[in-house]
Amino acid sequence: MTNYTLLSDPQEWIGKRWSEDPSPDRVRLLSLARDVLNFLDATGQRHRFEDFHQHPGFSARPRTPDNLDERFIQTESLLSKLRDETGSEEERAQIQVILDALQFISSTDQHGAFNEYRRHVEAGGPPLVVASFDTREEAEAWLKKHPQPPDFANILIANQYHFVTHDRSTNIRRLPRSRDLEYYLAGLKREEPPIAIASSFANLGEAEAWLQSQAKSAVRAWISIAGELYLAAYYANIDHRALYPLSMAEGYEAEPDESPQ
Structure with missing residues (x-):
C-alpha cells in the first residue's frame, strides 16, 4: 500500500532542526534536504521512490563518484551523524527517508533535473509541470x-x-x-x-x-x-x-x- 506521507513526514523534522540551529552552513544543507523531498513530490516520483526506499537499489543504476555532488555528500554526512546520535526511532526513520531520497536522485542520475528544479523554485516560477x-x-x-x-x-x-x-x-x-x-x-x-x-x-x-x-x-x-x-x-x-x-x-x-x- 502506498505511503502518502512518506515524503512529507520528514519535513517536520527538517523544520525542527532548522529552528534549533539556523547557522548558514546548517541551513544550506537542510534546505537541500527539504528541496530533495519537494522535487520528488513535484515530479510525481512517489511510487518509484517508495519502491527504492523499501528495497534500496531497486531499479537504480550503481552509484559512482562520477554522479555524486559535493553538496549531497556534505548533506549525507550531516544526516548520517544526526541519525546515529538520535535516540528516537521515529526520527531515525525520518532521517533515513531523506538519506534514501538523496541516494535515489544520485543513483537515478537526476542531479541535473534536481538542480533545474531548484533554479525554477528560487526564481519564483509557477508550479512545476512534467509535460x-x-x-x-x-x-x-x-x-x-x-x-x-x-x-x-x-x-x-x-x-x-x-x-x-x-x-x-x-x-x-x-x-x-x-x-x-x-x-x-x-x-x-x-x-x-x-x-x-x-x-x-x-x-x-x-x-x-x-x-x-x-x-x-x-x-x-x-x-x-x-x-x-x-x-x-x-x-x-x-x-x-x-x-x-x-x-x-x-x-x-x-x-x-x-x-x-
Whole structure:
C-alpha cells in the first residue's frame, strides 16, 4: 500500500532542526534536504521512490563518484551523524527517508533535473509541470501508454494545469483539473504586486509571437496585453513557454487549504 506521507513526514523534522540551529552552513544543507523531498513530490516520483526506499537499489543504476555532488555528500554526512546520535526511532526513520531520497536522485542520475528544479523554485516560477500537451486526447494517450506514470504531478493541457494521478493498486489513471496556478497567481498578486516590466502588446497574438521567439526566457515576467497583465512563464525542464492572465487569480485569494469563495 502506498505511503502518502512518506515524503512529507520528514519535513517536520527538517523544520525542527532548522529552528534549533539556523547557522548558514546548517541551513544550506537542510534546505537541500527539504528541496530533495519537494522535487520528488513535484515530479510525481512517489511510487518509484517508495519502491527504492523499501528495497534500496531497486531499479537504480550503481552509484559512482562520477554522479555524486559535493553538496549531497556534505548533506549525507550531516544526516548520517544526526541519525546515529538520535535516540528516537521515529526520527531515525525520518532521517533515513531523506538519506534514501538523496541516494535515489544520485543513483537515478537526476542531479541535473534536481538542480533545474531548484533554479525554477528560487526564481519564483509557477508550479512545476512534467509535460505539456496541446489536447486532452494527446495527454490521455501519453498517460495510457506510460509504463510508470507520475503520481500527483502537474501537466499542461492547452496551457491549463491538470494533475496526473495513478493508483497502482487498480492501475486507474486520471487527469483531474488542478488549480495550483490560480493559487500561485493569487499569491503573487498578494505578496508581490505585479507590474509590466518586460513588454506591452496590442493583442495576444503579438505577445505569443514575442514569447516563442525568445532565445532565453526568464522563469517568469509580467507583460501587458491590451492593458491587461499577463504572466509570461518558462518551464526549462520541458522547454515550454506560456502566458497566463492575472485575472485567473480572481476568487482564489484564499490560501490553498481554504475553499475559494
